[in-house]
Amino acid sequence: MAGSAADVYHVAAYRQLPVASVPLIVSVPSGKLRKSYGGNFCQTHRLARGEVFVASTNANDVVPEYLRSGEFHPRPATPTYSNAMDVGNPNNFPRPLDLCRNRLEYVQKEIWGHRATDDELCGR
DSSP: OOOTTHHEEEEEEEEHOOOOOOOOOOEEEEEESSSHHHHHHHHHSSSOEEEEEEESSOOOOHHHHHHHHHHHOOOOOOOSOGGGGSSOTTTTHHHHHHHHOOOOHHHHHHHHEEEHHHHHHHTO
């Protein structure tokens, strides 16, 4: 497997769905991208049938920015209320890129990016 405990979550969710169910969309809070990569790995290796994985971030939105612009700009992390996502240079980012042959259009088919504010994350 991918070497990540996150793989288990995606496979377990997939196996609980009825066969004729709607496509699976998995939104994962993303800091270092470990869980998003685990899900992407499962999908690529046909262990799950997710249509897309959403890399959900806070103000530290380097991945959604890359998906919009095609340019990766790591930076120091900005402190937020959701500190598990306070990562300005996700160390697992090369892994999904490698699975997608470093082609932006392939990455965009596999992963969506979403940025939420502190107020949205705290339900305000």
